[in-house]
Amino acid sequence: MTNPLRDPQDRRLPRIPEPCALVIFGVTGDLARKKLIPAVYDLANRGLLPPSFVVLGFARRDWGDDDFSTLARRAAQEHARTPWREEVWTRLSSNIRFVGGSFEDDAAFDQLAETLDELRDSAGIPGNAAFYLSIPPKAFPVVLKQLSRTGMADNDKSGGWRRVVVEKPFGSDLESARQLNALVDDAFTPRDVFRIDHYLGKETVQNILALRFANSLFEPVWNANYVDSVQITMAEDVGIGTRAGFYDTVGTARDVLQNHLLQLMALVAMEEPTSFQADAIRTEKLKVLNAIVVPKDVKEDTVRGQYLTGWVAGERVPGYTEEKDVPADSKTETYVAVRLGVQNRRWARVPFYIRAGKRLPRRVTEVAVIFKQAPHLPFQPADVEMLGNNQLVIRVQPDEGVMLKFGSKVPGTAMEVRDIAMDFQYGEAFTDASPEAYERLILDVLIGDKTLFPDSAEVEASWNVVDPLEDAWIGSSPEIYRAGEWGPRAADQMLAREGRHWRRA
Numbered sequence: 231m232t233n234p235l236r237d238p239q240d241r242r243l244p245r246i247p248e249p250c251a252l253v254i255f256g257v258t259g260d261l262a263r264k265k266l267i268p269a270v271y272d273l274a275n276r277g278l279l280p281p282s283f284v285v286l287g288f289a290r291r292d293w294g295d296d297d298f299s300t301l302a303r304r305a306a307q308e309h310a311r312t313p314w315r316e317e318v319w320t321r322l323s324s325n326i327r328f329v330g331g332s333f334e335d336d337a338a339f340d341q342l343a344e345t346l347d348e349l350r351d352s353a354g355i356p357g358n359a360a361f362y363l364s365i366p367p368k369a370f371p372v373v374l375k376q377l378s379r380t381g382m383a384d385n386d387k388s389g390g391w392r393r394v395v396v397e398k399p400f401g402s403d404l405e406s407a408r409q410l411n412a413l414v415d416d417a418f419t420p421r422d423v424f425r426i427d428h429y430l431g432k433e434t435v436q437n438i439l440a441l442r443f444a445n446s447l448f449e450p451v452w453n454a455n456y457v458d459s460v461q462i463t464m465a466e467d468v469g470i471g472t473r474a475g476f477y478d479t480v481g482t483a484r485d486v487l488q489n490h491l492l493q494l495m496a497l498v499a500m501e502e503p504t505s506f507q508a509d510a511i512r513t514e515k516l517k518v519l520n521a522i523v524v525p526k527d528v529k530e531d532t533v534r535g536q537y538l539t540g541w542v543a544g545e546r547v548p549g550y551t552e553e554k555d556v557p558a559d560s561k562t563e564t565y566v567a568v569r570l571g572v573q574n575r576r577w578a579r580v581p582f583y584i585r586a587g588k589r590l591p592r593r594v595t596e597v598a599v600i601f602k603q604a605p606h607l608p609f610q611p612a613d614v615e616m617l618g619n620n621q622l623v624i625r626v627q628p629d630e631g632v633m634l635k636f637g638s639k640v641p642g643t644a645m646e647v648r649d650i651a652m653d654f655q656y657g658e659a660f661t662d663a664s665p666e667a668y669e670r671l672i673l674d675v676l677i678g679d680k681t682l683f684p685d686s687a688e689v690e691a692s693w694n695v696v697d698p699l700e701d702a703w704i705g706s707s708p709e710i711y712r713a714g715e716w717g718p719r720a721a722d723q724m725l726a727r728e729g730r731h732w733r734r735a
């Protein structure tokens with residue numbers, strides 16, 4: 231029942247989900263320990279969870295509720311964003327449950343269904359549950375089948391809502407993504423399927439829409455008449471860690487280009503949505519994804535790279551093929567750069583240069599909109615030697631903010647002009663630290679708000695961009711770069727051929 235005294239427009243009132251359970255599959259995995267459980271604690275700490283809320287863990291362990299609670303406590307203490315408060319944990323942990331079993335184990339799933347039913351009386355939860363599949367993609371089909379078989383995916387049967395959260399990778403190409411979409415949409419009602427792209431949960435990514443559509447300053451120049459090119463960089467200083475088994479079959483293009491980077495590109499390039507409702511935003515993003523032009527000559531306009539041993543932040547690190555569990559002859563890319571276009575009037579002939587890589591000099595994700603040079607410069611050539619293109623740089627992370635770079639007169643007697651920067655930093659402008667992406671996304675799942683979740687059509691359109699690249703790369707060897715360098719030389723040459731260079735991120 232809605233509260234008549236509660237005005238949805240009133241920003242002082244936090245959005246709080248109805249009483250519900252969050253069921254996490256793969257609760258002992260990295261994602262659950264480092265992101266999901268800490269995010270749940272942070273939400274509890276911020277008072278954003280309903281009083282009746284249960285976390286239910288499922289994994290192949292012979293555990294009781296207390297064992298899971300111990301793991302969850304450690305995970306929250308180590309990785310939560312907000313300060314530790316014992317009373318918050320005490321309240322949360324009184325509602326932590328565990329069901330042990332393998333994904334093939336019918337009895338374990340029957341027990342899970344019973345546990346959910348029993349929460350009606352023991353915890354006052356009238357059937358609402360979200361199932362978070364934090365598990366390897368090959369386990370999706372069997373878990374979905376179990377959820378259907380037991381009736382747990384059925385809204386009517388449960389008497390509340392039943393939602394499913396699917397982590398990326400969402401398929402490994404268009405074909406497998408379609409199969410997976412069909413499978414999930416078959417088990418759950420399509421509107422109850424939440425596909426996670428955690429980049430959309432980041433404040434700085436959501437701010438792209440505010441920056442573009444809440445201001446009058448940028449939109450008039452946000453097009454091919456004024457924009458020379460767009461660069462999107464996602465650099466990581468880390469290697470592949472302990473994820474060789476996953477990463478070596480995937481590579482950078484499938485790991486982050488297909489999702490995070492194409493989503494960033496869609497937000498930068500999309501038209502104004504008619505509202506900020508999920509459907510309206512999805513419509514505009516999808517139009518961009520469908521209008522992306524894949525290079526005709528993939529060899530010219532893409533670069534795959536793989537890191538050799540080198541130095542990152544003063545530390546000697548192994549090369550990719552020397553990492554644990556990576557085959558010595560692996561041809562998987564750990565770096566990708568690609569030149570894409572968007573086939574519409576706004577972006578005709580504007581290149582979108584996108585790059586991502588592991589073991590680059592430092593961690594930085596940014597979007598740089600590079601403007602054309604002024605059509606005429608009434609200055610002595612020597613006075614504008616230090617003047618570059620105007621740039622608007624959206625720093626997604628770290629050091630979150632937005633920077634505007636433009637020319638200014640150097641104080642003195644000459645009319646010398648050089649680039650300066652105007653800088654907005656979240657840390658200075660706002661008192662509250664931004665929530666973690668997973669806090670926002672888990673909360674939205676529990677509330678039922680799909681705005682920040684890509685739908686199946688977006689996922690499929692993104693594979694339509696990546697599949698032709700993957701096909702053209704078959705049998706090719708990646709270019710090499712030393713760990714600690716900004717990727718292979720060929721990526722610099724790709725831009726140099728067009729008279730451009732990568733921004734020093």
Ligand code: BG6
Nearest residue numbers: 398428429466485486490595627
């Ligand atoms: C994940 C990728 O989706 O994003 C990882 O699978 C990558 O390879 C990670 O390291 C980066 O996330 P963030 O939020 O640290 O930029």
